[in-house]
Amino acid sequence: MPDPSPSLDPVQLGAYFDLIEVTSLLRHAVEQQLREAGDLSYVQFQLLARLGDSPTGSHRMTDLADGVVYSRSGLTYQVGLLEKEGLVVRAPSLDDERSITVTVTDAGRELLAKVLPGHVEVVSGLLFEPLSRDDVQALAGLLAPVRDHMRSTPPRSAAPRRRKGGA
Template identity: 65%
Template sequence: MTEHAPLSAEELAAYFALREVASLLEHGVEQQLRDDGGLTGPAFGILARLFGSPTGRLRMTDLADGLVYSRSGITYQAGQLEKRGLITRTPGEDDERSIIVEMTPAGREVLDAVLPGHNDVVRELLLGSLSKRDVAALTDILGRVRDRMRAGPPRSAAPRAKRN
């Protein structure tokens, strides 16, 4: 099952294209977020998730799950947002170990100030090059990849190179 065979030219091309596009897209987005709202990528991620949450409230752990950061990383980012008054952190009522994060009106304002430009950048860098069919194909393909990644990170299927 473990095949150390090199990747084919086609596979490499797909891999590199993905990495490069994602990298350029990330840079573009982060610059816009900084310019328009003084937000870092992670900070924007937190606000966006709070905005997208049905109740508008999420636990720290919920945030850490979706985003790819460590727990202490989330604590740091949330601390920055709280300092700026963009979120509040209050102890959970049912489970007193947990912390409930909510967006403040000020936070909502910053998000609103940033979203239009964000849309523009994503459109300009990514979506502008794509037909509706492309968008659908991308979502289909990458959606499957994501689901498999999230599903069971089959650690057992993650062979490390054995040198010598």
């Protein structure tokens, strides 16, 4: 325990609060746009976007859940909705009989294409409006390492397998 830091700098605090506030506001705005434009929730949009981005147009359930930081059961529910709308298809994976492969349909791609322009417009207008090109570059440069760090850091209770004297 090298760093007992009892509190955060005012600067750190500000950055942290602004981070939370900015994403909350952005998410709220985007959510509204997506609802109006294509009757999609933000999660659903993220799922379609990820699938659309994939070379094969598909992903495993678990990878999707991990990717969008969502619970497994929640993902089952959301994919169920998307499938009912004909936007994705579920099929058992070839190599692993347990896992399910989700794939975007043409309808899914169409809807994605339909809502994307508005989505981009909202993000541009809210997030990028007050930032110069260099600012955006700097922001990206700051966030990427943080993202990598978070992804590589185990969730604090990684292996509490409750051995007798377990840490």
